[in-house]
Amino acid sequence: MPRTDTTRLYAAHPHLVRIDELWGQKACRDLLTHLMTETRDGERAGFCEENASTLLKLLMEHDRAFPEFDDSGKIASWGERPS
Structure with missing residues (x-):
């Protein structure tokens, strides 16, 4: 379980309690990254x-x-091609 206080986040967005369920898995990082990306x-x-x-x-x-x-170090910078 995360130590970061999620009380207000989960109150505003109850479906994000999924973060707790996925904590410690790659799927959790993927979800957090997805939430912070314009899609x-x-x-x-x-x-x-x-x-x-x-x-x-x-x-x-x-x-x-x-x-x-x-995997943030594996993301290509502007002008680079992913390996």
Whole structure:
């Protein structure tokens, strides 16, 4: 279970309790990354600053606790081709 306080995030978005269910799995990191990525061509308003901050804290906490799932170093930079 994450140590980051998720009380307000889960109150505003009850379906995100799934994060707790997936905690410690690659699927959790994938979900957190997906939530912080624009995937609906601007159709989604996004999270308020407080909830976005909580999601970022959760991602960082998950990466520290489970570094084997952190694939952020494998993402190509602008102008590079993925390997």
